[in-house]
Amino acid sequence: MGKKEFVVFGLGRFGKSVALTLADSGCEVLVVDDNEEKIHDIAEYVTYAVKADVTDAETLSTLGLRNFDGAIIAIGENLEASVLVTILVKELGIPYVLAKVQTDTQAKVLKKVGADMVVFPEKETGIRIANKLVHGNFFDA
Ligand code: ATP
Numbered sequence: 001m002g003k004k005e006f007v008v009f010g011l012g013r014f015g016k017s018v019a020l021t022l023a024d025s026g027c028e029v030l031v032v033d034d035n036e037e038k039i040h041d042i043a044e045y046v047t048y049a050v051k052a053d054v055t056d057a058e059t060l061s062t063l064g065l066r067n068f069d070g071a072i073i074a075i076g077e078n079l080e081a082s083v084l085v086t087i088l089v090k091e092l093g094i095p096y097v098l099a100k101v102q103t104d105t106q107a108k109v110l111k112k113v114g115a116d117m118v119v120f121p122e123k124e125t126g127i128r129i130a131n132k133l134v135h136g137n138f139f140d141a
Helices: 013-024 036-045 057-061 079-092 104-112 121-135
Strands: 005-009 028-033 048-051 070-073 096-100 117-119
Touching (some): 005 013, 013 028, 013 036, 036 048, 057 079, 070 079, 079 096, 104 117
Parallel strands (some): 028 048, 096 117
16 A cells, blocks of 8 residues: 555644644655745655645646545635635545634535535644643643
């Protein structure tokens, strides 16, 4: 079985951390961001780093995304861009699309246009940490 291939759109703290961890775990990782510095900083750690606007369908169509196993959409507050790229990757047939969201409305919209899973990193981490505090196992890990 070949290496799993993932594409990460957006290199904020979440997207960068997902991309580096996937690469560290032996996956092929393509990252896309329109910020030159972010692309430059991550380039040596991932398979392929591309500076592009994720809403540019023509550029995305040149990236050979069709056979990727999963896409991670992590482009912050830009809901329009998240919606567009979610639709594009689903149209290309990527089987698993995970989107980072900040609000219930964003979650609803992105699921509606095809995201297989949405995550609220800050909210979910807050709940996990509060539960650890309540159950007294905060220092276990
Ligand atoms: P985090 O909390 O994980 O840091 P965030 O939700 O606050 O993330 P940002 O820090 O704004 O998000 O990061 C979003 C990333 O997405 C940035 O690196 C930005 O350059 C990139 N980005 C935003 N819009 C586009 C776009 N249209 N095309 C490509 N990249 C984009």
